[in-house]
Amino acid sequence: xxxxxxxxxxxxxxxxxxGLQTCLGDSFSRGVWHRQRGRCQARVMDDHRMxxxxxxxxxxxxxxxxxKLHGLDKAEAVLIDxxxxxxxxxxxxxxxxxxxxxxxxxxxxxxxxxxRMQVAGIRPNVITYNSLLAGASRQGQASISLDLFEExxxxxxxxxxxxYNTLMHCFFRFGKPDEAYRVFHDIILSGLRPDPTSFNTxxxxxxxxxxxxxxxxxxRNLKRHQCQLELVTYNIxxxxxxxxxRLKTARxxxxxxxxxxxxxxxxxxxxxxxxxxxxxxxxxxxxxFSEMKSRGYTFDGFAxxxxxxxxxxxxxxxxxxxxxxxxxKSGIKLDIVFYNTLMNIYCKEGKxxxxxxxxxxxxxxxxxxxxxxxTISxxxxxxARNIEGAQRHLQYLCS
DNA sequence: TTAGGGTTAG
Numbered sequence: 001x002x003x004x005x006x007x008x009x010x011x012x013x014x015x016x017x018x019g020l021q022t023c024l025g026d027s028f029s030r031g032v033w034h035r036q037r038g039r040c041q042a043r044v045m046d047d048h049r050m051x052x053x054x055x056x057x058x059x060x061x062x063x064x065x066x067x068k069l070h071g072l073d074k075a076e077a078v079l080i081d082x083x084x085x086x087x088x089x090x091x092x093x094x095x096x097x098x099x100x101x102x103x104x105x106x107x108x109x110x111x112x113x114x115x116r117m118q119v120a121g122i123r124p125n126v127i128t129y130n131s132l133l134a135g136a137s138r139q140g141q142a143s144i145s146l147d148l149f150e151e152x153x154x155x156x157x158x159x160x161x162x163x164y165n166t167l168m169h170c171f172f173r174f175g176k177p178d179e180a181y182r183v184f185h186d187i188i189l190s191g192l193r194p195d196p197t198s199f200n201t202x203x204x205x206x207x208x209x210x211x212x213x214x215x216x217x218x219x220r221n222l223k224r225h226q227c228q229l230e231l232v233t234y235n236i237x238x239x240x241x242x243x244x245x246r247l248k249t250a251r252x253x254x255x256x257x258x259x260x261x262x263x264x265x266x267x268x269x270x271x272x273x274x275x276x277x278x279x280x281x282x283x284x285x286x287x288x289f290s291e292m293k294s295r296g297y298t299f300d301g302f303a304x305x306x307x308x309x310x311x312x313x314x315x316x317x318x319x320x321x322x323x324x325x326x327x328x329k330s331g332i333k334l335d336i337v338f339y340n341t342l343m344n345i346y347c348k349e350g351k352x353x354x355x356x357x358x359x360x361x362x363x364x365x366x367x368x369x370x371x372x373x374x375t376i377s378x379x380x381x382x383x384a385r386n387i388e389g390a391q392r393h394l395q396y397l398c399s
Numbered sequence: 400t401t402a403g404g405g406t407t408a409g
Binding site for chain 2: 056057058059060061062063064065067090091092093094095096097098099125126127128129130131132133134137160161162163164165166167168169195196197198199200201202203204205230231232233234235236237238239240242265266267268269270271272273274300301302303304305306307308309310312335336337338339340341342343344370372373375376
């Protein structure tokens with residue numbers, strides 16, 4: 001039987017393992033974090049089960065796992081440990097850190113890792129830049145995205161489909177549909193083949209920017225060319241149609257979804273049902289609900305809050321309260337969206353005290369208020385003509 | 400072992 005010592009020499013893995021143990025605390029002995037289906041799980045490994053892989057790869061797995069758990073400091077500690085033990089980081093190591101810093105700290109922090117990798121003599125590649133592009137997109141820096149794209153080209157790094165898709169998403173997200181559409185054309189001009197991500201980004205971007213008919217046209221073209229669409233593509237389109245009140249078209253897409261071999265999911269039904277409620281088509285909503293039930297889907301918190309919100313929007317506060325009661329009765333875990341919606345109902349009914357009591361309940365339950373909670377509460381005070389109270393509340397929130 | 404997008408609630 002091969003032991004870790006045979007594979008990695010006298011220290012290597014054992015010490016990295018030790019470093020990991022230090023980072024993870026005492027609860028795991030020689031534990032390594034493995035990513036499985038997007039989640040990180042701890043697994044204890046014995047010497048004879050240790051993977052026969054290069055130490056740098058192991059180092060990268062450890063760093064990646066910590067990054068995924070938001071443990072950037074621990075990831076850095078593992079890197080230092082690795083270097084100390086002579087395990088040299090490679091481009092994957094730094095790319096992992098660039099992506100994590102961009103996601104959890106910001107584009108500047110990501111860029112500083114790029115400098116570190118250059119100092120270490122490692123050249124950034126297309127993945128490095130794609131992470132930076134995604135970071136710029138998340139921060140709403142469309143101009144930085146373009147600069148990054150040019151910088152990439154200057155460095156002789158060819159953008160790939162992921163780069164184009166990210167840039168397209170960035171433009172759509174920040175209300176620049178013309179530029180986004182140009183990026184889509186650039187994909188074709190560069191000889192790349194758009195993938196489902198490209199089409200989903202494009203259709204969603206068109207819908208969100210008010211071009212639902214163009215999105216529909218694109219969908220028809222894709223169907224004509226027998227492109228394989230994903231369930232989520234249909235859901236995007238259905239949502240786009242529902243948002244502009246085109247329930248009939250949404251239902252037609254629902255039908256097409258079925259004939260394409262897909263089964264609508266809870267999101268599909270919730271989206272259409274919300275539209276029915278908004279349009280006050282209660283009977284139709286009820287039919288959708290029955291169909292949903294017959295397929296075995298039950299209402300989750302998202303569905304309850306969707307319907308509640310729809311009633312609030314149509315001003316039917318009593319109905320909204322009924323849904324809130326049903327959700328309470330169902331035993332589903334109450335989240336901040338539920339509380340915000342209920343707070344909104346109370347404010348609209350002029351029961352500002354009751355709304356503020358909910359703020360305390362949120363805190364007691366260990367939930368965190370968000371922007372909506374504050375906007376709703378301040379708005380409630382203003383609507384009740386308690387401007388002084390609103391100012392005091394705002395000052396309290398800012399303090 | 401590293402990168403992208405997309406669907407429902409307030």
